[in-house]
Amino acid sequence: MSKLTPVQQKFILHWGEMGLKWGINRTVAQIHALLFISPKPLNAEQICDLLDVARSNVSTSLRELQNWKIVKVVHTMGDRRDHFESMKDAWEMFRVVLDERKMREIDPTVAMLRDCVAETEKPGAKDEYTRERLASLRDFFVTMSGWYDQVDQLPTSGIIKFVKMGDKLRKLFGGG
Amino acid sequence: MSKLTPVQQKFILHWGEMGLKWGINRTVAQIHALLFISPKPLNAEQICDLLDVARSNVSTSLRELQNWKIVKVVHTMGDRRDHFESMKDAWEMFRVVLDERKMREIDPTVAMLRDCVAETEKPGAKDEYTRERLASLRDFFVTMSGWYDQVDQLPTSGIIKFVKMGDKLRKLFGGG
DNA sequence: CTGGTATTTCAGTTTTAACAGAAACTACGA
DNA sequence: TCGTAGTTTCTGTTAAAACTGAAATACCAG
Known part of the structure; x- marks a missing residue:
């Protein structure tokens, strides 16, 4: 890790902790951080070297990413080794990560809630009360998912515009 | 746990796993789930009993919540014990949780990114490249935070309206 | 004060997740 | 089809988190 500049170290360590708080393995997040600030794709060996983690650990972490x-594999002429680069x-x-989390976590949760509500509707x-609560939770997730699906279809430039419209929100929806 | 209906068990277990994937302790999430579907506030003893976890564990988890x-403490007449109830x-x-995560995790990250960028600007x-990447990441977080702050000021009813506007998004921002 | 009840803290244990190193596998060129 | 470079999988170890039970503390009523 000492082969990196202090700023790079600081960022990578912080990103690792950040990942942890959001349920991502620390090393996975660190490797991601490293690739994110790397001007060129890196091979596994280089990553081991820069972060002091075992080869095998790098391998599984890269697969995770x-x-x-x-993170994608890139190949360069005259080098058999895989090189890896992060989206920049x-x-x-973040769109890609949210898509993935929705698919892995939100959609199954909605399914579970539907199941549960259905079961409590049996004669x-x-x-009673559980049904009521779970139904409301389900509605929340369904509404949010629908909204996200819409946002997700916008081109990045559209999302940025949308996010930057900022204070217009107050005027449109501030009245409750 | 067998004192709960199968549906309740299913929900609580799922919510626990869900929490785990988002960096929340499993037991903490389970207790939250239990309180969420409980028609009445529960005391610590009852929670131990329903979920089969140690008293002390319940205590720290409740503090976490x-x-x-x-989760808030409620007192009832003629009972010295604390009772706990979840927001419903x-x-x-979700607004409250996002507020908290922003404060705990996003704001410090923005601060860290500012620091890093400042350091790389020293003669x-x-x-170079690190600065460029971190600056762009910082901009992303700043823009998103600003947007969130706006949304956060809307009353819940405004947020719901906003989220339900759905397909109008395409028309307004779909062109890139 | 004193005794009883409720809650929190803490030290030690258990459980789970992360990790390293070795072995196994794969792809490819000679 | 052998040798080599590269990658992944597997197994045992280590480190971290979660958890328990006991002890300490707080709170209140008499």
């Missing part, structure tokens, strides 16, 4: 779709556009990157069910 | 501001409105609840700094 590829599963998240924010933050807007795209003789003892959990 | 109070720190997140989604999903919209409010003789060796990390």
Whole structure:
């Protein structure tokens, strides 16, 4: 890690902790941070070297990042080794991560809530109140998902415009 | 846990796993789930009993939930024991959680990115590319934070309206 | 004060996730 | 089809987080 500048170290360490708080393995997040600030794609060996983690650990972490779709393999002429590069556009990157989390976590949660509500609707069910609460939670997720699907279809430039419209929101929706 | 209906168990277990994936302790999330579907506030003893976790564990988890501001203590006449209840409105609840995460995680990240960028601007700094990347990441977070602050000021009813406007988004921002 | 009840803190244990190193596998050129 | 460079998988170890039970503390009523 001492082969990196102090600023690079600071960023990578912070990003690692950040990942942890959002349920991402620390090393995975660190490797992502490293690739994010690397001007050129790096191979696994270089990553080991820069972050002092075992080869195997780098290997699994890279696979993880590829599963998240924010890191891709690149090949260069005359070098058999895989090189890895991160997406560089933050807007795209977060969109991709949100897509993935929605698919992995939100959609199954909605399904679970539907199941639960359905079960409590069977005759003789003892959990009135539970049904009511879970139904409201389901509605929340469904509404949010629908909204996200819409936003997700916008081109990045559209999202940026939309996010920057800022104070117009108050005028349009501030009245409750 | 067997004192709960199957549906309740299913929900609580799922919510626990969900929490885990988002960096929340499993038991903390389970207790939250339990309180969320409980028609009445529960005391610590009852929670131990329903979820089979140690008294002390319940105690710290409840404190955690109070720190997140989604669980509150309630007192009832003629009972010295603390009773706990969860927020019940999903919209409010998620707003509160996002507020907290922004404060705990996003704001410090922006500060860190500012620091890093400032350092790389010092004369003789060796990390041109790093500066460029971190500056763009900082801009992303700043823009998103600003937007969130706006949304956050809307009353819940305004947020719901806003989220439900759905397909109008395409027309307004779809052109890039 | 004193005794009883409720809650929190803390030290030690258990459980889970992360990790390293070795072995296995893969792809490819000679 | 052998050798080599590269990558992944697997197994045992280590480190971190979660958890328990006991002890300490707080709170209140008499």
